[in-house]
Amino acid sequence: MTDVLLTANHLSVRFGGVLAVNDVSFDVRKGEVFTLIGPNGAGKTTVFNLISRIYQPTAGDIWFDGRKLTAEPAHAIAALGIARTFQNIELFEHATVLHNLLIGRHTHRRTGLVRDLFFTRTAREAELHSRLKAEEVIDLLNLQHYRDTMVAGLPYGVRKVVELARALCTEPRLLLLDEPSSGLNVEETDDMAFWIQDIQQELGITVLMVEHDMSLVSKVSDRVLAMNQGEVLALGTPREVQTDPAVVEAYLGTIDDVSSLRRPA
């Protein structure tokens, strides 16, 4: 099955009495945008934390490009080609946008400490490549204007894009986006949809996303997996999943209209 990049196999994780993820299986195909939806507490971020190796599953395993991810330590994940953004933005506040992108690159550097100390040709080339990559991503995401601005002084919407940029700088094959539109206004959410489409179509990066805004989900997702209380409810195209009776049922009582799952900023 060469077209599959990531496989989650009967994943479960328990925190005390809570089964946060309960026997969840899915495949993410190379090149697609695959989206997890579900009400608050459904287990979506926990799935991301399992893939990032922050949590160890109680049962099941995860495979990435033929490799058993659940046998790898958390610090190996970036070098394997997986990058993520966080539900709550995680950036270095007192560094510039450019510096945040360069720090992001460091997880990816292949040069060793000794070579770095002597600043050999390999280290110099790696440094140059990092800088070129950061500038390329700044151009791609239209961040030129903020390049030398301290993150602490940036509006929320720009920080979201900087976080996306930081993840892209590691040149991932799989990009995990946890609620890319949360806190964004309508116009910023439209921009985010464009960036996600560019990342998929221009850069050829596979995207696994968690998202509440169903108009964004429908616009960019190839397939959607709906979860509720740790379990899989439905899998299919955005339309199939949105109209699935089990999905509609899960959202009842939490919101009035399934077509507008956007949470207040």
Ligand SMILES: Nc1ncnc2c1ncn2[C@@H]1O[C@H](COP(=O)(O)OP(=O)(O)OP(=O)(O)O)[C@@H](O)[C@H]1O
């Ligand atoms: N480290 C942890 N310790 C204990 N319980 C946890 C931990 N992480 C997650 N949980 C619990 O697991 C369940 C799933 O949480 P998770 O954050 O994955 O939900 P989510 O689908 O991302 O929700 P939201 O849409 O609110 O972000 C919740 O009941 C949560 O309280």
Ligand SMILES: [Mg+2]
């Ligand atoms: Mg979450």
